[in-house]
Amino acid sequence: MIAGGLTGLVGLAGLTAAGLTVLRRRGTYLAAGHALARPDDLDPLPSVLRRGLGGLTVPATPGPRGELFLGPGAPQPGRTLRRLVLTPLFAKARGNNGRLARDQQVPFRLVVEITGAVRDAETLLRAYRVLDQQLRDHAALLSHCDGGELVPGAVTVSVTGIVDVRELLAAQDLRYAFAEGTFDDLGSRAAPATLVPMISEAWNRRFGWDGLEPIPAEERHLLHAMVRSAHDDGRTVRISGLPTGSRQARAAIRAELGAAGVDVIADQDQRGLVRYLRKHPVSRWVEREPLPTRAVRRGSPRPHAPRTERRREAV
Template sequence: MNDNGATFAGGLAGLAGVAGAVSIGNTLLRRPGPYLPAAHAIASPRAADPLPGVLRLGLGGLTVPVTPGPHGELFLGPGGPQPGHTLRRLVLTPLFARAKTRGGRLARDQQVPFRLVVEFVGANREPETLLRAYQMLDQQLRDHAALLSHCDGNTLVPGAVTVSVAGIVDVRELLAAQRKRYCFADGTFDDLGSRSAPPTLVPMISEPWGRRFGWDGREPIPAEERHLLHAMVRSAHDDGRTVRISGLPEGSRRARRAVWTELGAAGVDVIADGDQHGLVRHLRRHPVSRWVPRAPLPTRAVRRSSPRPNAPRPERRHEPV
């Protein structure tokens, strides 16, 4: 599942010729830390400018809450629109400008896409408003098509950045109708084996920890929960998808490290947390385990359509993005 470095490198080779030098400001030009694809930041609703710190620390992804505003524009945070505080100005423009000035990569050692999760939030759930907001996002992304992971027919092509849409807007039907799309739907473990949500539409499984697990890191993890975690991650990998876990338990740094350690040992591809500095320090010392064949584990909470414990493991069908 994680052996996609060569494919990604090949996909980026053609991006090196992207023309145009773009100035991105002194903050983003500061030398970042080593690129950590498993480290994923969750922007605080109160964050005035969430991207510079993420890039400086070398995190491999960011989840940003957005609210539709006038003319379909997307504003950061759940509150009322603030002038200039838009996804385009504070996230998309500087993120792709950085990739252009670095030959199609966000960092010299980047081997997998930066995962940007655009999470629609807020009280406004009018279908017309959400549709207009998605159309605006789609247009803004197509302006940077050469740098984006995309799906062309049934083929996933990795790029410097992979964008997923989550939250209150359901974009699956819209995306499925697009032969060539530049963003994807966020999925859950319930999508494993689903024909209506293939990896070309839902390449990443994203769930909060508390949806299926109760362990908070204060005591040793129960053997049953550990086995379940490994089984679910393996089922997702066998289905050609990456796994992102968010909503981690609040607690002491020691308890958080225990949770991060278990997620890394299970091969969770993306660990999402608001404690960016702590997560980065931990993953530099304890990288996420590469997936290797192991003894069968219980799969009771995984959908029946997922591989049975004793069934032959299927070949990976798609290169993950």
């Protein structure tokens, strides 16, 4: 009986060790995975970090004193972007030597989508100024643009939605946020990669393929050509809004995005996206410039990669 019990314990220990190995393997940081928070999600960040996704788009509504609030209905105390997203996100990075995960090689992409019924220019301007100040409180961990040069950090923040921040950002020599772009911005002098480093579009804006049949040759050619042009322009590409349908159809579309070199796939279906990316990695990043850590002191310039390479790494 004792021998049998010991054998069982050994077997259990082996299964436990194997399980831990699987958990560790599944904990890889998914730079290509991007979560789209639902408007009614009051606390979207924990699940994103737990699953190792490399980015989050969160809708936020301007409220009293310029604060940005999450969730539906009237702004409620405590439901601010600062409290629910910014503070815990940067606290995690600080506690992990300037990274959100040990194998993080590119910045976490946080997209703040300003929404709501308010269209008053002064209110929207105040909201951006408040956000800008909140970001500067975490300057050491943020990707930023300094004198036209992109410098990577643990987190890259982009602003989109009902407020057009491009003129505000362009006027800042040192900025800690960027604007979202579309494929229409490619080659634009008014929207350089230092201002609009990421192209972000919904799939159905230019494509009609739903993944059920083989992709039309014309759409495949267009997808590959636009992604290649974006990369040549020094920008990354994020595609969202995949058609709802069967798992097989969505997997087919994700596979085409990966084959075309799309850097980031955004989806509300976090579980499905994680499951797919674990089996089929989309982006195979090569780190050329390590992310800064809290120990970094920049009293003197340090060597950089060539500018065209660094710009892509930084976003």
